[in-house]
Amino acid sequence: MNELFLITPIFLPIILGAILFFIPFKNQKQRNAYVITSLILSSVAVWLSAFLVPDNSLTILHFTNELTLSLRLDGAGKIFSCLSATLWPITAIYAFDYMKHEEHHQMFYCFFVMAFGTTMGIAMAENILTMYLFYEMLTLTTIPLVAHGMTMKHNRAARKYMIYSIGGAAFAFAGVVFLIVNGAGTFRLGGNLVTVDNETLALVLYFFAFMGFGVKSAIFPLHGWLPTASVAPTPVTALLHAVAVVKAGAFALIRLTYYAYGTEFLYGSWAHYVVMAFSIFTIVYGSVTALRQKHFKRRLAYSTISNLSYIGFATTLMTPAGLVAAFCHLVFHSVIKIGAFFAAGSVLHNSEREFVPQLEGIGKKMPWTFGFFTVFALALTGIPPFCGFFSKWYIATAAFATDNPLATVGVIALLISALLTAIYMLSPAVKAFFPRENAEIHLDEIKEAKPAMLIPMGICVLLCIVLGLFVRIPVEIIGEVLGI
């Protein structure tokens, strides 16, 4: 199979989504069938291209002679694309049941499917311009999903998301152009930036680009959109704000640092320390704020902020081990957090309760949901043998290996945040299962979630455990495909 096939996983879902908008479906069943088939087709395309397509570049079109829109599925891209391709259909299944009580599905699913394509585009971009393009596209395709509720609140959330995200991209753009001008636009592990005349400029622009792409991965001063965007329907928050969008940001950071600028250029420069400091601060900040949140989904959102900065921190270690650790946490956290959001969503869906104090004793009624949630909580906290522990392990070992004092501080931050994670993730579980005896609880109308919701959660739980027990395999794969 030659690299021309790479077009499929990107444009198939975009086209199918666009078509979806115009098909007049008779009932939900038909539409769901259409959606799931198109998603599965696309995922199959992704897996096929991951395994069969040779690692060659494919130029789709020339903006100008130098600037091309070209694709190439290298190791990093494979990991990210396959991860998303796995989780997308699962979320779709979850969404079918969840979205029953929401309106105008047509538009929702249209963009839901299209976003898949744009995410793939980010994963498969060969040069930074292409990535930038799909990065913007991703923002645009996901705005309607955030604004789905169409109330003023959703409207504002969408606007905030949009402004943060595109604004960040605007700052990153300077760095992008700099790389193109200096002929480092094409991604290669280790970077193509050989010599620059003005090093200060290069580093300043790296910092800009890092923060700019960091917006999507919610780095500290620019994280505001993520909690606000958690007003979106849960499948969206689960998929986009735990996996696709935010991880796209993290992925962009990795591309920028390891594949465009190159670590030997950055290592030890002031920019290196600054960005690392930012990530470390965000780790702690996210957890502390999550602790103060009463709103269940917002709490998860803040925990996402903190966890994304684990990835950021691993990235800023700028060693091969750090790269592996980053991808490790990227994968594991996706699995855990999407599951946690599913759980929160099914609570919201079946009991209309969105605040943690209201969860008192709800575990009796929804044992499965909260059983799963507990697993996710433990995994996120980093209790072995769940997978969350091992990514922490990798990050920490990589950090110590650099014997850079700031990195050690980072590990301490990691553990502090782990403790906080334990507190804010376990307290809902405890509340749910062990209600205080004199607490007034009205659980009569509440029912356990439908299998359509439980199965995706179950899959995630399985993944958490399996990835944890046989962590050797995924890590080896990651190391192998990254060529480390």
Added chain:
Amino acid sequence: MEFIKNFPFITIVLSLFCSVICYAFKDKKARFVTYFLLIISSCMSFSVIMYNLFSETGYFAYRMGHYDAPIGNEISAGLLEPFFALLFEIVIFLSITGGYKRLQKDVEESKQRFFYIMINLTHAALMSLCYTNDIYTAYVFIEICTIASCALLMSSKRTRSLVAATRYTIFSLIGSSLVLIGIVLLYSVTGHLLFPNIFETIQALWATGEYTNPLTIALGLIISGLAIKSGMFPFHWWMPDTYGTATPCASGILSGVVSKGYIFLLLKMIYRVIGPQIFLESGINNILLVFGVCGMIVGSVSAIRTSNITFMTAYSSAAQIGYIYMGIGLGTKEALLAALFQIVAHSLTKPMLFLAAGGLSDTVGGKQDFDSLRSSAHYNKPSGIAFAAGALSMVGIPIFAGFVPKMLFSISAFGHGFKTYIVLLALAISTILNVIYFLRTLVNIYSPAIVDIPREKIHFSKIKVFTVVVIVMAIVNLTVGLHSQPIISLFEKGIEIFINIR
């Protein structure tokens, strides 16, 4: 093939002629005359481009009445001149076809043919601003252009637009008299009216170091005059009223074309009359850079603060023109390229936005504030789509035309020391501001209404032409964005000719 050299002259004369004969017709016929004229002259401009592409110099000068300097006056065409002529013609054509439905509402039945007369005059003026090769012609047609555009503004029934027109007239009067003085100074120093002769004389003078102050003053006067007319930062306050209250077609032409005509003339003055060398030494370029950057920021901020969709679009033109001046201020060939491309992108996008805004406000009975306009995109789908495309292009999303100039600007920004930081920062910030006001509006017009006012659903079968036009505009925008290399290489070739060959 020699006769092609007559085409520039013919287009000008033909459009003047058409403007006269339009008087004889009813509005419908007048419109078709205008169409005819525009089609013919765009064919001519196109053939001129082709001719110059394949002729060995790629440039010719055309002396009217075959008098030699210093008496005769002449027009010249390289590659840029006919290209922009073509661009302006296309934009005017699209604006009219898209906007005439609305025009029939906004302009009194009897006055409509005057509107077309004025359009033809504007067209003639723009052609000659593109082609002119001597300051005399330049001056004359600046004035004609001003008068015509003022008349375009006045044509609308709304008295608000009369007030706006007054303002605009005063501003452009000041501008043109400044230009006139500048021209006179130039003449008095050099004793010539033709660009090439003035250029040589100025070079000689500058080399000797005499008359540097008069030259600088002349340059300053001309630039500030044209800047006022094209709405550079400190002088952009007339823009919102003007563009905001005129009929969409008029605002489209004014913002998309007329201001660009002045800017193109300014470029001619800088590169063909004064010469880039002296321009950079005089330090005026820095002033332009600063004003351009300020314009980008201030224009966008004012756009954010207004709550009227057409005013917002108008302010955004102030911001976009700021980009152009920033490019001119950088003074390198790359920057010039970026500026030219910005002109293209903006002229292709802005009329579309104005038309779309007009279409949207039609659904709520001509209201223009955001609260009323919420969900209007659902009532008038073509306008919604057009506005979306325009907004994204203005924000600079890749694959749209607006992205390319941003790209070129940032590429050209490198290697200017601290200016690099200024330009990059300005680009980033202004992008953010653009996002704030354009995409905010975009989300608004697609989200459900909050005020209940009578709304009419405009099905696109009722506005076929409009739909076609906006779709065409969007497609052109996309193609330019996706495949910009031809235009860029044309510009690169053209700039060489523009600067070097006289």
Added chain:
Amino acid sequence: MFNMVSSIVAPFICGILMLFAKKINDRKTKVAFAVVMQSIITIFGLLTVFGDEVSTKSFVFIDNLTVGFTADLVAKFFCAIIVIAWLLVTIYAGVYMKHEKNEERFFLFSFLTEGAMLGAAFSDSLVSMYVFYELVTLLSMPLVLHSLTKESVGAAKKYLYYSIAGAFMALFGVFVVGTSAENLGFVAGGTFENVTPLVLTAVFVMCLGFGAKAGLFPLHGWLPTAHPVAPAPASALLSGVIAKAGVLAIIRTVFYTVGAKNIMGTWVQIALLVLSLLTVLMGSMMAYREKIFKKRLAFSTVSQISYVFCGLFLFNEAGMDGALWQIIFHAIVKVGLFLCAGAVIFLYGKTKVEELNGIGKKMPVTFTCFTALSLSLIGIPPMGGFFSKWELATASLDTTAIGALGWIIPVVLLVSALLTAGYLLDISIRAFFRDADDDTTKVKESKAMCVVLVILAVASLLGGIFATHTGNMISSIVSALF
């Protein structure tokens, strides 16, 4: 091999089975069921203890992250304590839990906790021990909040967060040690040739972290909160046995991973010794000032376990010897004391010390045992507790590496012993020699409880004299280490 594995697995299975015990309506059968299962576990455990040293193949997560079990001496030592204590407590609980609601949950989690404890005891590498250590925390938390009152839930959370905080401090150490050692398996005397400052710090942090469970200052705060609100059997297990998990973890870290020789004479040793002395004193004083019966016992636990640390951190044979003895006796005594307190609550529902006036007449057996146990804890010869204290004192006196601390330790121990006498005998005196200020009718003591208490009391009396096998085991452990 089979015995060891099944002694780890069985509790989990029993726990699962307890889930179905909900169906059983008659609580006698329910209790019988639990006791029988517990005794089976105990038998397995003891078989392992008396069996020879075996070890399973270890499951490898990644390079040096492994989970595996081995029944070496220390493992057996703790295993013995765990299973016996659990058996006695279960029997006691069979009676006690009558006046608590949904007891099967209690049994469920007590079984699970036991399994986790055994797992931790038998673990053959730092990581696998860490895994089970975390499990112990999570699974024993429901024991604390059993009554589901506001206080108990709060206390349970406090316990959870303290322990997890400790665990993560430990994890930091695990990270560091893991990066600098190629394998984290337990080897007597440690695997490190020499240590970097970072590793030293890591050890210190780990000791603090694991110390949280054993109530080592400064992370001792949860004990006095958690013990009073937990049901008596739970608190007995917590302070008697579960707290020892911390001790186990520290022994494993210091003696089996990093190696005592690397730490001896460093600032870490001094710091830890000082901390444990602080804890000893503070614990006793707090206990002396405390008015609530179980809370007083909890504070005494804080101080008593730090005796163990004193012994451990001396890093010599005698100290180790004394520490291990202290572990045994404290386990016996503290379980006993808490059960006594439980009995009082069970029969008369009295929780404050001053309510106990003259109660000795009403429940003579209980309070005789109580007195005996107290004497042992204070360390009056020839009670069992005396040996450990004696060992500790002598050990500290003939350690040269720690300078002035060498003679400070005995003094502190003596003072704390006096305080202990103060706060424990005070109760006995109230119980026997004051006459009751209120006339609650005498309720008959429950046989099962008495049996358990008597066993414990006797053990604490005679353990020192006759427990030759224990002596051998301890000495062999010590000899393996030094």
Added chain:
Amino acid sequence: MNFLINYEEVTSMILFAIGFTMLVFSKNIMKKILGLNIMDTGVYLFLASMGYIEDKLTPIVPPTGEVNALDYINPIPAGLVLTGIVVSVSFSALMLALTVRLYKKYRTLNLDEIYEKCSKEDEEE
């Protein structure tokens, strides 16, 4: 700089200044238009004075004999002045037309009042 030599320039500048100030600062539209004309006059004077070169012939071919083209003054500035005059006239016409329409509508010539009124209208809309 000797005012007696280039007094035309000085005068034109003064005229220009007067006109400019009127055009910009006076509120009355009529006055603005007047100012406009004065300003332009200043400019034309300046232009004319620049165009005129000492002891050269007027560019009108005499009936007898042919003369070298370089003996004439350049006719272009004169042409420029003429054009300018035309322009300013037409501008005045334009402005006056505007003024009439505005006055019909608002019954005032004060531009500020007109602004106020029409912004009021917009609010009413």
